[in-house]
Structure formats: structure tokens, C-alpha cells
Amino acid sequence: MEGVSMSLEGSRMKEEDSYIANVFQRYPVELVRGKGAYVWDSNGKAYIDFMAGYGVALVGHCNDKVVDAVKRQAERLITCHCSCYNDTRLEFLRRLVSVAPKGLNKVFLCNSGAEACEAAIKIARKYTKRHGIVAAVNSFHGKTMGALSITYASKYREPFKPLLDGVNFVPYSNADRLEELLEQDSRERRSIGAVILEPIQGEGGINVPDDGYLARVRELCNKYDLLLILDEIQSGLGRTGMLWASEHWGVVPDVMCIAKGMAGGVPMGAVLARQEVMDALKVGEHSNTFGGNPLACAAAKATLDCIIEDDLVGNASRMGKYMKDGLLALKDKHKVVRDVRGLGLMLGVELRFDVRDVLMDGLSHGLMMLYSGRNVIRLLPPLVVDEDIASRALSILDRLLTREEERRGVV
């Protein structure tokens, strides 16, 4: 905060802190505007935004198609509860189902990732009539009570116990351990109904599973008659260079959660499921007030159009490779870098030290990045990045890593 503490935006940040719940680790920047892969603060300083609101600015900030769709819808109809029909909602649903993994043709609309995971848990309980659920070590599915119950980090869980009963965590990317648990459950209690996984773990450190893993999980779910729920909230919609990350391994889930960037920055989440699975929920057994509102649907339809018509999936794949090659070169050059991993534009750079100083240093150099655990820098660039922006970000990161090595005395 040094240097800004006496400034006008410094005092505004202080005032915002005085009102808002003190639950966020905050960056000392006041953002006022965004376009594409850039955001600007109240001093007019530009940042390359590889934080992108935790990946929400998927199609770029203030994407023209999204802005236009929101403007037009806002003048026509903003609210329309799902107990009434709506033309914009129908257009969006038709588009979403047309690109969804095979067979996932029923959709529950909601407003966030956690809310999507809550719905998925209820769908699994109702459909399987079993309450047990298996999640992975280092998973993240949100912080509401149900979603928190399948989220791994004990610092999030401990203060809020008791959480949901019957949650088992197994090591990620280890199908043998999952099989042991399922085999034991099928012999003893038969209480497990579903397995929930992120195809690539985001908050847990950008962990890409071994190649055979998801396919084996799919087989195990078939064998033990369990639902496979994939949380594509961070990995979905083109981020990893495929529309759905599960496509990298040819796996189709029974239930899929999406949210984050799906409506170009307007809050929205969704659960997709096979018809007979979704139909386990009867009228009144789950609902919400805002889900499927026309404003979010218009934004989401425009977002999907962008992703597909502008080939942002292909761009994520190409630029992801470009970025990853660049990051691997930085790993060769800088001893502080321990590992580089990820797929497409969902990338992690693991350092030997806490990444906080690098992130803060990044701000002063005009590059916004995320952490993912203490030691991992997470990059979730908008899928509209080009080589120019990517190479600029890489050269800033190069400088940041040099400074970090100086600070830590690494040579």
C-alpha cells in the first residue's frame, strides 16, 4: 500500500474496506474500466489482466457482443422468473445444449458456481437415493455449506463444521485409490452416489490429471452405478483449448457444473445433466429467484456465440501453447521456478517461495495475476489474448522473477 495510502484512491479503498465484509485478500487497486485483456485503475494506469476476475472475463472485458446484447435486453425485459417462459432464455438454452457434452440436454439455471454445485449435490442425492459423495484432495467447489462440504481445504472447512455427512476425499489423479473406496463402499454400506471432480483443478494449484485418469473414473462410475459430476466452472467454455476440458480425455459426465465466465461477466451458473438424471428433481424440489433471468441469458448467449464464432477455443489452444512454451523458457532461466503446468489458457507457475511478493510486484509493473495456493502463480487470461499481449506478459514475468531471485538471494 505504500505510496497510495495518502492518495485519493487510497482513501476510497479504505472507505470501501470499512463497508465491505472483510473476507477478501485484496489487491490495492481500484479498477474503473476494462476492455479485452486490459483493465485500467482510477489513475488511468493500464494492467494486462491475467487474473480476469478469476477467469470470469473469459471473452475479454466489455466484449462488444456481450455489451450489445446486455444493452438490448436491458431495454426490453430484465427480469422474468422461470415460472414464465422467455424468448431470450429459449435462444440461450438451445445454443448451450447444442454445444454441451453428448446427452446433457437438461439445464438448471442459477447464479454462481457454488449454487451450481449445490444443485448438483441435490440432483445426485435425489437420483441415486444415496447421500455419499466422493471428492478429490485439493478440490474447490465453492464456499456455501454444501459446496464447502466437497471442498478440500481445511482452512475453509474447519470453522464451519458440521458440514454435510458422507463426503470422502480421495487423492486426485489416483484411480486405484478411488476404486478401493468404491469397492469397500459397495460391500459395506453402499452409501456413495456420486463422484465430483474438476477435470483440471484450479484453486488447488492448476493440477492436470494423468492421461488415463478421467476415463478410468468414468468406467468406475459405470461399474458401481454412480453419477460422475464434472465441475467445469473454471476449466469449461474453451479455457483449456477444448470447449469442455473433459474432451481432452474423451470423457462425458452425467452432470456438469459451469459458471464463472459463461455470461461474459454477468453472474450466472448452470448445471447440465442427462434428462432422466435432471428429471429426478420434481416441481418445487429446487428453484431460485434469479436463475434464467433474461439479462444473464442474453449475455450468456452472446458469450457462447463469441466463443464459437470467433474461434476462441482455437485461440486458447494456440495462445496456451505459446504461453506455456514461454513459461517453460522462464523455468529454464529462473531457479525460483519449480514447475510449469496447465492446459490452454489455464496455467500455473509453481515457485519455490510464497508468490505474494511477485503478485504485488506484478501490479506495479502492470500485470495482474492470481495465486493458487501459496506457491503457485495462476494465469487465467481472457481467451481473446494475442501474441503481442502474451509476449508482453511473459517479459514482465521474466523481470518479476529476476527481482524475486534478487530478493530471495537465489543466483
Ligand SMILES: *Cc1c(COP(=O)(O)O)cnc(C)c1O
Ligand atoms: C470458482 C469456482 C467455484 C465456485 O464458484 P462461485 O461462483 O465463486 O461460487 C466452484 N468450482 C470451481 C472449479 C471454481 O473455480
